[in-house]
Amino acid sequence: MRGYFGIGAERISKQMNVGSLFRTAHAFGAGFVFTVAASYARDEGEIADTSRSTASVPQYDYETVQDLRLPVGCGLIGIEITEDAVELPSFRHPRCAAYVLGQERGSLSPELVELCDHVVKIPTKFAVNLAIAGAIVMYDRLISTGRFAARPLVPGGPSEPLPPHVFGEPLWRAKQREASAARASKNDREER
Ligand SMILES: C[S@@+](CC[C@H](N)C(=O)[O-])C[C@H]1O[C@@H](n2cnc3c(N)ncnc32)[C@H](O)[C@@H]1O
Numbered sequence: 001m002r003g004y005f006g007i008g009a010e011r012i013s014k015q016m017n018v019g020s021l022f023r024t025a026h027a028f029g030a031g032f033v034f035t036v037a038a039s040y041a042r043d044e045g046e047i048a049d050t051s052r053s054t055a056s057v058p059q060y061d062y063e064t065v066q067d068l069r070l071p072v073g074c075g076l077i078g079i080e081i082t083e084d085a086v087e088l089p090s091f092r093h094p095r096c097a098a099y100v101l102g103q104e105r106g107s108l109s110p111e112l113v114e115l116c117d118h119v120v121k122i123p124t125k126f127a128v129n130l131a132i133a134g135a136i137v138m139y140d141r142l143i144s145t146g147r148f149a150a151r152p153l154v155p156g157g158p159s160e161p162l163p164p165h166v167f168g169e170p171l172w173r174a175k176q177r178e179a180s181a182a183r184a185s186k187n188d189r190e191e192r
Contacts, residue, residue, distance in 0.1 A: 003095030005141060007134055011109070018038070032060060034060040037064055065112050080101075100112060
C-alpha cells in the first residue's frame with residue numbers, strides 16, 4: 001500500500017486513552033503519532049500501551065495548535081461529530097494523512113478544525129471513546145485502501161483467492177510510448 005498515516009489527539013488528558021490510541025496505531029502500521037496541547041501524565045501512558053509504541057513509532061508532542069507540523073503533502077483529517085462532517089463509509093482516505101481526534105470531554109477546537117482538509121464522522125448514535133473512534137478510522141483506512149479478497153455474496157469467507165498483483169509498466173515508459181504515438185500521428189497528418 002502506498003502512502004502513510006499518522007494519528008493523534010488534541011487536549012487529551014487521560015493516559016489510558018493515549019496508550020490505547022498509540023498501541024492501536026502501532027498495530028495498524030502508523031508512521032507517526034502525535035498530541036496537541038496534551039495534559040496527561042506522560043510516564044503513565046505506557047500502562048495501556050503494552051506494545052511500547054514510542055520505541056517503534058515516532059511521537060511528536062505539540063504545545064499548541066499553532067505548533068502543529070505535518071510532513072509535506074500530508075492531509076489533516078479531523079475526526080469529529082459535526083454537521084458538515086463527511087460520513088466515514090463515504091470518505092476517500094488521502095494517500096498521506098494525519099488523523100486528529102478531540103479530547104475526552106469536549107471536541108476538536110475550532111482552531112484545529114479550521115486547519116483540517118476534511119472532517120469525518122463515524123455514523124454512531126452518540127460519541128464513542130476517542131481511542132475506539134481512532135481504531136474505527138484506522139480499520140476503515142485499512143479495508144478501503146488495502147488489497148483483500150472480495151467479500152462473497154453469501155455469508156462466510158471469500159470463495160476466490162486474491163488474484164496476484166500485476167505491476168504496470170514504469171510511468172516513464174508509458175509517457176515515452178504516448179509521446180511517440182503523438183509524434184507519429186502528427187507526422188501522419190502532415191503527410192496527408
Ligand atoms: C468521547 S468523544 C467527546 C465527547 C463528545 N463531545 C460528547 O458528545 O460527549 C472524544 C472524541 O472522540 C471522537 N469521536 C467519538 N465518537 C465519534 C464519532 N461518532 N465520529 C467522529 N468522532 C468521534 C471525536 O474526536 C471526539 O472529540
